[in-house]
Amino acid sequence: MLTRQGWAALGLAAVSAAIGRVFGVLELIVLGSGVLALVAASLVWTNYHAIALSVSRRVVPEFLQAGDSARVEFTITNESRSGTAPLTLWEPVDGLGGATLKLAPLHGHETATTTYRLPALHRGTLTFGPLTAQRRDPFGIAGRRRLVGSTHEIVVFPAHHHLHLPTAMGGSGPLGNQLRSRSLGRSGNEFHSLRDYADGDDLRQIHWRASARSETLKVREVEPEGLRHCTIELDNSSSEYSPEGFERAVSAAASAVAAASSAGLRLRLVIGTETDLRNTNLTSAMTALANCSTTDKIHTQRLPAPRAEGLGLTFVVTGSPQSVAVSALRPNLMQTDVLIVVACSSTATTQRDFMVDATTADSFVGSWASLTGSYAERRPTPPQRAEADRR
Structure with a gap:
């Protein structure tokens, strides 16, 4: 295949x-004859050996x-x-143009390595490849291209903050206090020891067999039930968000998941009515x-309450505390569930959640710290780069 210089040389010869x-x-x-012979020789040279x-x-x-860089x-x-x-x-990269690399000559059966940097600007599935290898003659008149390898996909997770969840007995802040209160108010189910x-004391906790061998009644002590399960529901109704607001919602949901x-x-x-x-x-x-x-x-689906032992947290990530998603979920919560509403568009509410x-x-970082008494590490702003570049 002639390059731009090759077509120019052919025109000059004619x-x-x-x-x-x-x-x-x-x-x-x-x-003219000499230039034509050079063009012909370049074509023969580039096509004589296949790119293997x-x-x-x-x-x-x-x-x-999102916001990270890969190699x-x-x-x-x-x-x-x-x-x-x-x-x-x-190598073409979806949404980023591509990366151009130079590879030195390789001897027969020789192996070489090369790298380029890949900025992950947005969440979602990122496809790149296949790799195109091009060889040119020393004069740049003719070249040959070949696709090498196949395509490759990676999933770029949503950017998220590093949150710390309070435990049932060791948490602080309003949420930690609520979990501690709920935990101490339950009988528990894990045997710990016997005491007088x-x-x-709850009569149901009397250990009658041990009491029969003792002069006093013996009571089973159990460990308070701790935090065992977590449900994150992402409301994906378009009416609840601006485009930027929905990205904040996805990031908040990813933070809770992590x-x-x-x-x-x-x-x-749970994501809308499609994913559970x-x-x-x-x-x-x-x-x-990443792909939602x-x-x-x-969103009118009522989320069935999880059937699990111990305390649970239920996050509802939505536009406002008055959304349909929150209203549909609230009647289905179990007594062991603590509801946390994450509002990404408006915080106006009359509820006491x-x-x-x-x-x-x-x-988001400040509000979480106020609720839990723990620090949330904020992610840096993603770099604004238009294309992948090589190292």
């Missing part, structure tokens, strides 16, 4: 030969969130016995959040 023939100028005919490369690709780190590492092997010319590699009966996973809680994620992941894990939940979008459907103000990133 014009020179034509003028030389019309006016009888032998030198121009010789010049094998490529393996690795993305480091494996898991990204794409290539391991390229020349599968031919003969050497290669210098190669230009280009005291006035006011906090629940870090605390070892049984995790459930029960007993899920961090990767599956983050992948669902708004819908025009009005725990509420987190997520109308801005700063207010």
Whole structure:
């Protein structure tokens, strides 16, 4: 395949030969013939040896969130016995243009590595590849391209803050106090020890067999039930958000998912009426959040209460505390569930639920700290870069 310089050289050869023939100028005919021979030789040179490369690709780190940067590492092997010319590699990246790399000549069966930096600007599935390898002759007249390898996909998780969930007995702030009160108000179910009966003890906790062998009544002591499960419901009704507001909502939901996973809680994620992941894990939940979008459907589904032992947190991430999603959920909460409303558009409310103000990133961090008495680490603003660049 001729390059732009190759077509220019071919045109020069034709014009020179034509003028030389019309006016009888032998030198121009010789010049045209020589340039034409150079073009032909360049085509033969670039097509004589096929580009026989094998490529393996690795993305480091494996898991990204919006605002991070990854390093794409290539391991390229020349599968031919003969050497290669210098190669230009280009890899297209969705929404980022592409990355151009230069590869030095490879001997037969030689392996080389090269990298480029991949900024993850937005959440979602990012596709890149296949890699295009191009070889040119030394004069830049002719080139040959070949697709090498296949496409590759990575999921960019939503940007999220590092929240700390209070425990049932060790938390602080209004939320921690509520969990402690709920925990102490329950009998628990994990045996701890026996002690003598005291006035006011629950008669159901008397251990009759041990009491029969003792002069006093013995009472079972049990550990208070701790925080065991967490449900995060993301309202994806388009009427509740601006585009920026929905991204804050996804980020808030991802923050809650990461906090629940870090605390070892049984995790459930609900997105609108389409997605309900029960007993899920961090990767599956983050992948669902990375690819979610708004819908025009009005959220009227009543979320069935989880049937699980111990205390539970239920996050409802929505536009305002007065949304349909909150109203539909409230009647279905169990006595062991503590409701937290994360409002991303408006905080006006007449309810007495725990509420987190997520109308801005700063207010989300501050509101969470006020509610729990713990610090939330705020994510840095994603870099605004238009395309991937190589290292």
